[in-house]
Amino acid sequence: MNSWIALSIFGAGFGVWIVRKVYIRLQLSKAKHPSLAGHSRMAKRVARLIPFYSFNRESFFKVDGAPGNIASLREAGFMRLSHLYRERFAKSVALTNQAAKNISDLQFTGRYRVPFQFSPFVSEHLKSGSFMQSSSGVTLTDLDGNIFYDLTGSYGVNVLGYDFYKKTIEDGAKRVSELGPVLGFYNPIVEDNVKRLTAISGLDEISFHMSGTEAVMQAVRLARYHTKRSHVVRFNGAYHGWWEDVQPGIGNPLPPRETYTLKEMDQDTLRVLRNRKNIACVLVNPLQAMHPNKGAPGDSSLLDSSRTAHYDRAAYTKWLQELREVCTKSGIVLIFDEVFVGFRLAQGGAQEYFGVQADMVTYGKTLGGGLPIGVVCGRSDLMKRFREEKPDDICFARGTFNSHPYVMGAMQVFLEQLETPAIKKMYVDLDDVWNQRANRFNETLISLDLPVRVANMSSIWTIYFTEPSRYNWMFQYYLKEQGLALSWIGTGRFIFSLNYSDADMLAVLERFIAAAQSMKQDAWWWNGNGLSNKAIKRQIIKEMLFRKNNIGPVSAL
Numbered sequence: 441m442n443s444w445i446a447l448s449i450f451g452a453g454f455g456v457w458i459v460r461k462v463y464i465r466l467q468l469s470k471a472k473h474p475s476l477a478g479h480s481r482m483a484k485r486v487a488r489l490i491p492f493y494s495f496n497r498e499s500f501f502k503v504d505g506a507p508g509n510i511a512s513l514r515e516a517g518f519m520r521l522s523h524l525y526r527e528r529f530a531k532s533v534a535l536t537n538q539a540a541k542n543i544s545d546l547q548f549t550g551r552y553r554v555p556f557q558f559s560p561f562v563s564e565h566l567k568s569g570s571f572m573q574s575s576s577g578v579t580l581t582d583l584d585g586n587i588f589y590d591l592t593g594s595y596g597v598n599v600l601g602y603d604f605y606k607k608t609i610e611d612g613a614k615r616v617s618e619l620g621p622v623l624g625f626y627n628p629i630v631e632d633n634v635k636r637l638t639a640i641s642g643l644d645e646i647s648f649h650m651s652g653t654e655a656v657m658q659a660v661r662l663a664r665y666h667t668k669r670s671h672v673v674r675f676n677g678a679y680h681g682w683w684e685d686v687q688p689g690i691g692n693p694l695p696p697r698e699t700y701t702l703k704e705m706d707q708d709t710l711r712v713l714r715n716r717k718n719i720a721c722v723l724v725n726p727l728q729a730m731h732p733n734k735g736a737p738g739d740s741s742l743l744d745s746s747r748t749a750h751y752d753r754a755a756y757t758k759w760l761q762e763l764r765e766v767c768t769k770s771g772i773v774l775i776f777d778e779v780f781v782g783f784r785l786a787q788g789g790a791q792e793y794f795g796v797q798a799d800m801v802t803y804g805k806t807l808g809g810g811l812p813i814g815v816v817c818g819r820s821d822l823m824k825r826f827r828e829e830k831p832d833d834i835c836f837a838r839g840t841f842n843s844h845p846y847v848m849g850a851m852q853v854f855l856e857q858l859e860t861p862a863i864k865k866m867y868v869d870l871d872d873v874w875n876q877r878a879n880r881f882n883e884t885l886i887s888l889d890l891p892v893r894v895a896n897m898s899s900i901w902t903i904y905f906t907e908p909s910r911y912n913w914m915f916q917y918y919l920k921e922q923g924l925a926l927s928w929i930g931t932g933r934f935i936f937s938l939n940y941s942d943a944d945m946l947a948v949l950e951r952f953i954a955a956a957q958s959m960k961q962d963a964w965w966w967n968g969n970g971l972s973n974k975a976i977k978r979q980i981i982k983e984m985l986f987r988k989n990n991i992g993p994v995s996a997l
Contacts, residue, residue, distance in 0.1 A: 467715060471708040472701065473676040473733050480689035480696045487690045493987040494560045503557075503979075504910050504971055510963045514911075517962025521917055522565045531583040532569025539570075546570055549928040552740040554913045557983070566917060570928075575602035578937060578944050580925050588925035589948050593899075593935025595927060596780040597805045600863065601939035605810035608857065612809055612849030619845050627845040629852045636855040640788050641801050641817035648815055648843045652779030652804030653681030655814030656723070658837045659800045660685065663721035663773035665835035666822050671718045673772075675704035676733040678725040680777050686723065704732040705759045713766045721773035722763065724798075726781050726790040729756040730897045737902055737932035739913040744976040749895035749902035753794075753871070760796040767799075773822060779804035779814070784938075785898050787858055787867050809850030866938040874898045874936075877945050884949060890956045891965050894934075901934040908973045911964040918955035924948065 472478040495503055501511040501518070525533070540546040549570070554562050574581045578601065580590045590598070598605065616627050634646045649655045660672055672685050680686035688696030700719070702709040713719060731737065731749045741747070767774040776798040778789050783806050785793040791801065800818035807813055816823070825835045841847075857863050878896040885892050891907035892915070905912045916930030927933065940948075959965065971979075 467708070467712050468700065471703055471706065471712045473703050475676075478676045478701055478703065478733070480699075480701055483689045484695075491984060491987045492556065493983060494557055497561065500558065500561050504967070504976070505969050506963070506966055507968070510966045510968070513961075513963040517958075517964070518566070518914075521921060524921060525566055525568070525917075528586060529567075529569045529582065529584055532571050533567045535583060536570045537567065552738075553916075553928055553930065554739055555741070555743055558913070568917075568920070572925075575606075577601070577603065578940050586923065588920075588923050589944065589951070590925050591934040591936065591948070592925055592927040593937060595805070596784070596935060597810060598935070598937045599784045599806045600857075600866065601937045604857070604939070608809040608853045609811060609850050612811075612851070612853045613846055614849075615852065616845040616849040621845060623840060623844065626843055627848050629845070629848045630843055633848060633851050633855060637803075637815065637817055640855075642791065642797055643799075643801065643817040644820035645823040646815060646817050647823065647837070648813070648848075649837075650839050650841050651681075651812060651814045652777075652802060653683055653814070654839065655779065655802040655804060655816050656680045656686065656775075656777055657683055659775050659802050659816050659818070660721055660723070661837065662816075662818065662822055662825070662835055663775065663800070666824075667720045667771065667773060669718050669720035670698045671700055671716075671720060672698060673700045673702055673709075673713065673719055673722045675709075675724070675728060676701050677731065677735045678704070678723065678728045678777075679736055679780075680723050680725060681779075704728055705755070710762060710766050713763075713770055713772060719770070719772050721775050721800075722767055723775050723777055724760070724763070725777045726756075726785070726794070727897070727900065729753075730895060730900070730902055736929070737904075738929035739916055739931055740929075742905075742913040742931075743980055744910065744973040745891075745905040745908045745912060746973045748904050751895060751897045757794045757796070760794050764796050764798075773799045775800045775802065777802050781900070782807060783858070784900070786870070787864070807851060807854065808847050809854035811844075811847045811850045813847050813851065870938070871898055880945075881949055881952065884953060885956070888953065888957070890953070890960060892956050899936040899938060899940075901936070903931040903934065907965055907967055908971050908976055909965055909967065910976055914964050915955065915959055918959045919952065921958070922951035922955045924951055924955070 501514040502508075506514070536546065536550075540550060550563060550568075551559055553559070553568065569582060571583055572580045573583050573585075575590070578590055580588045580592075582588070590602075593599075615629060619625075619627050630648075637646050638644065647658060649658060663672075664670065674680060674686055682691070684692055684694055685697070685699050688699045688701060700712070702712060713722065730751045734747075735741070737747055737749070764774060766772075776790055778791075779802055782789045782803045789801070789803070791797055800816060800822060803815040803817070804813055807815060825837065827833045874896055878894050878901065881894045885894075891905055891909075893904055893906060895902050895904065903915070913930065916926055919926060919931070927935075
C-alpha cells in the first residue's frame with residue numbers, strides 16, 4: 441500500500457514536471473518571431489532550396505508585367521546610366537574589377553548589391569567602383585576626381601567628421617611614437633582611457649579587443665562563465681558580429697546551439713526570460729529600435745516594397761526599462777552592444793540616451809578615433825577571468841593587438857575631444873535637429889508625389905518605398921549619379937556624420953530629389969497593373985518553382 445502511494449506521488453510529481461517543461465517550451469516557441477527570420481533552422485533549410493535564376497535582357501525590364509513602352513523607357517534609362525558610369529567612374533571601376541579577382545569581400549558585395557535575379561545583368565552593364573582617393577569635410581573623392589556627399593558614415597565609424605578623425609589619428613600617433621608598436625606592455629595612455637571609459641559607461645572595469653565582434657564574443661563568454669548558464673538571447677534581426685552564437689541563421693554553416701532568437705519589444709519574450717533558468721545573457725543592439733524584429737535593410741533584399749522603418753524613442757525606452765527589470769530579477773546579464781551606435785546618439789552612448797544602465801557594454805568603431813578597436817565595459821564581478829578558490833577555473837581571452845599603442849593614442853584624443861565645447865555643441869538638441877531634417881525630406885517627397893520616404897534614429901536613416909515595385913534597388917544607382925556616396929547596402933542605410941551643416945543637408949536633399957525624379961521619369965516605379973506586395977511575392981515564388989522544376993528559361997510571368 442505504501443509503495444502504491446509513493447508511486448502515485450512520484451507519478452503525479454513527474455506529470456507536473458512534464459507539464460511544466462511543455463509549458464515552458466511552448467512559451468519559448470511563442471516568443472520566437474513567427475516568420476522564417478525567427479526560426480534559424482528552418483530559414484537555413486529554405487535557403488538551401490531556393491534555386492538560382494536570372495533575367496535576361498528581354499525580360500529584365502518587364503518582370504512586373506510592364507507593357508512595351510514602359511520597358512523601353514526603363515531600358516533607355518538603364519543604358520544611359522551604364523554609359524555614364526563607364527565614362528564618369530572609369531578608373532574606380534577598373535581597379536575594383538582588377539582587385540575583385542583576389543579580394544573575396546569585393547566578390548561578395550558585388551554579387552549581393554541587388555537581388556540575385558537581377559545581379560548578372562546589372563554586374564555586366566552597371567559596374568560600381570569600391571575605391572576612394574580622399575575625404576574632406578562631409579565629402580569623398582574617388583579615383584576619377586568625382587566628389588560625393590558621404591552617406592556611408594564608414595559603417596558607423598564616422599560620427600564627428602573625417603577631418604576630425606584624420607587629426608585624431610595624427611595627434612594620437614605623436615603621443616605614442618616614442619614607444620612605437622610595442623605589444624604586450626601597455627603605454628601609460630591606457631590608464632587615462634580606462635578612467636574616461638569607466639566614467640562614460642558607469643561600469644567598473646574595462647578590457648580591450650581588436651574589433652566589435654571580438655568584444656561581443658568576450659562579453660558573452662564572461663556572462664556564461666559567471667552565471668554558469670549556457671544560453672544567449674538575441675533579438676530577431678539584430679546584428680552582433682559574424683561569429684557563430686550570434687548569427688545562428690543564414691550565413692552560418694553551423695546549426696544554432698546555445699542561442700535563442702526571440703521577438704523584441706514583446707511580452708512573450710519577457711515571460712521566457714522570467715521562467716527559463718539556462719539564460720546567461722541578453723544582447724541588445726539599440727539600432728534595432730528602427731525596425732524591431734527585421735533584418736538589417738539592404739538593396740539585395742528589395743524584392744518588393746514591404747520594407748519599412750519607424751522609430752519610437754519612448755516605446756523603445758519603455759521596453760529597455762522592462763528588460764532591465766526582468767534581467768535583474770532573473771540574474772541574467774544585460775549586454776548593450778553599442779559597437780555601431782556608441783557616441784552617435786549621445787556623448788555617453790545609448791545608456792545615457794535611453795536612461796538605462798546595462799551590466800556590460802561593448803564599444804567599437806568610432807571609439808578608436810578612426811582605428812580598429814573593440815571594448816568591453818562591465819561590472820567588476822562579471823569582468824573577472826578567474827576564480828580565487830579554483831585556480832585552474834579561468835575564462836581566457838587575449839589578443840596580440842589588444843591595447844595597441846597607436847589605437848590607444850587615437851582613443852585618448854577622441855575621448856578628450858568629446859569634452860570640448862566644439863564637440864559638445866554637436867550634441868545639443870541632436871534628435872530635434874535630425875528629426876527636422878528627416879521631416880523636411882519627407883515633406884518634400886510628398887509634395888512632389890515621389891514614392892520614397894525616410895525614417896531616422898537621429899543621424900541614422902533608412903529609406904523605404906510607398907508603392908509596390910520590383911525595381912526599388914535601382915535607386916542606389918540614380919543616387920550615385922547625383923553625387924551621393926552609399927555603402928554596398930545602398931539605400932538600406934544612410935549614416936550622416938554630425939558635422940553636416942544645414943547647407944550640406946540642403947545639397948543632399950536636392951540631389952536626392954533629382955535622383956528620385958529621374959528614376960520616376962525612367963518608369964521604374966510604374967505600376968499600371970496595380971501590382972501589390974503580396975502579388976509580387978507570389979510572382980517570385982512562381983519564378984522559383986519554375987526554375988526548380990527546370991521548366992525552361994525564366995521570363996516575366
